[in-house]
Amino acid sequence: MLDLSVSxxxxxxxxxxxxxxxxYHHIVISEMPPMIADRLPLFYESIQLSLESQPFGEIPGVKEWRSVFKKVGTDPSRYRPSQEALLRKIKKDGQPHMIHSAVDLNNFFSVQFSIPLGIYDLDHVRTPVRITVGTAKDEYDGLNGRVMNMEDKIVSADSVGVFGSPIVDSRRTCVTEQTENALQIVYLRPSMPDEEVRKLISKIAEMFTQVHGGENEWTIIS
Known part of the structure; x- marks a missing residue:
C-alpha cells in the first residue's frame, strides 16, 4: 500500500x-457508462431542488468541513470545501461540468456523501505522501486556472511538493483519460463512526472499479 500519513x-x-x-491499478478512464450517465441528470435535479429550501451551512457535511477548515486557519467563506463548491455549482447550473468518468464519478461521490474527495494520477505522485497543513511557500497551479497559495490549508504533499487539497487539486497530478493508476483521497467527516467509514470507503472503491476495471486496495489513515 502507498506510503501515506497524516502530519x-x-x-x-x-x-x-x-x-x-x-x-487503483490498471484502470481505463473514458466517458461515463450510459447506465450511470443517464441517471445523473435526475440525481442532480433532485439535489438542486433540495437546495432551494436548505441553506448550505445547514448541510451536515458542509457544516462539519467548514468547522475543520476554521480549525486549521482556512476561511471557509473564501476557500470553500470542494463538496460545497459542487453544490453551489449544481444550485446555479443544474449539474457539475462533465469531464470524464473518473472526475465525474468523484464528483458524484462528493455530492452524494457531502465530503471532499481528490483523485490523482498515481504515476505522477512521488512517495511518500503526507496530508498536512500548508505553509507560505506551498503553492501550485490549480485545476481552477489559478495559482493556489496553500498556507493554512489542508494539503497533500509528496516528495516534489504539494499537489492536492479538499479545496482544489493541482494540474501536476490530475487524472486524464491516459491515466492507468490512480490515488483517491476521501476526506471523511471527523464525526463518522469507524464502521460507517469502512463501509463507505469499500463502497466507493467497489463502484469506481466496476466502472473503470482494474483492482483496488484501500486503507483508513488518521
Missing amino acids: TKLKSLVPDFKAGVIC
Missing part, C-alpha cells in the same frame, strides 16, 4: 481527522 501538525489541530486512501 502531527494536522493531528494537533484536528485530532479526529481521518481520510480514506484508495489506490
Whole structure:
C-alpha cells in the first residue's frame, strides 16, 4: 500500500481527522457508462431542488468541513470545501461540468456523501505522501486556472511538493483519460463512526472499479 500519513501538525489541530486512501491499478478512464450517465441528470435535479429550501451551512457535511477548515486557519467563506463548491455549482447550473468518468464519478461521490474527495494520477505522485497543513511557500497551479497559495490549508504533499487539497487539486497530478493508476483521497467527516467509514470507503472503491476495471486496495489513515 502507498506510503501515506497524516502530519502531527494536522493531528494537533484536528485530532479526529481521518481520510480514506484508495489506490487503483490498471484502470481505463473514458466517458461515463450510459447506465450511470443517464441517471445523473435526475440525481442532480433532485439535489438542486433540495437546495432551494436548505441553506448550505445547514448541510451536515458542509457544516462539519467548514468547522475543520476554521480549525486549521482556512476561511471557509473564501476557500470553500470542494463538496460545497459542487453544490453551489449544481444550485446555479443544474449539474457539475462533465469531464470524464473518473472526475465525474468523484464528483458524484462528493455530492452524494457531502465530503471532499481528490483523485490523482498515481504515476505522477512521488512517495511518500503526507496530508498536512500548508505553509507560505506551498503553492501550485490549480485545476481552477489559478495559482493556489496553500498556507493554512489542508494539503497533500509528496516528495516534489504539494499537489492536492479538499479545496482544489493541482494540474501536476490530475487524472486524464491516459491515466492507468490512480490515488483517491476521501476526506471523511471527523464525526463518522469507524464502521460507517469502512463501509463507505469499500463502497466507493467497489463502484469506481466496476466502472473503470482494474483492482483496488484501500486503507483508513488518521
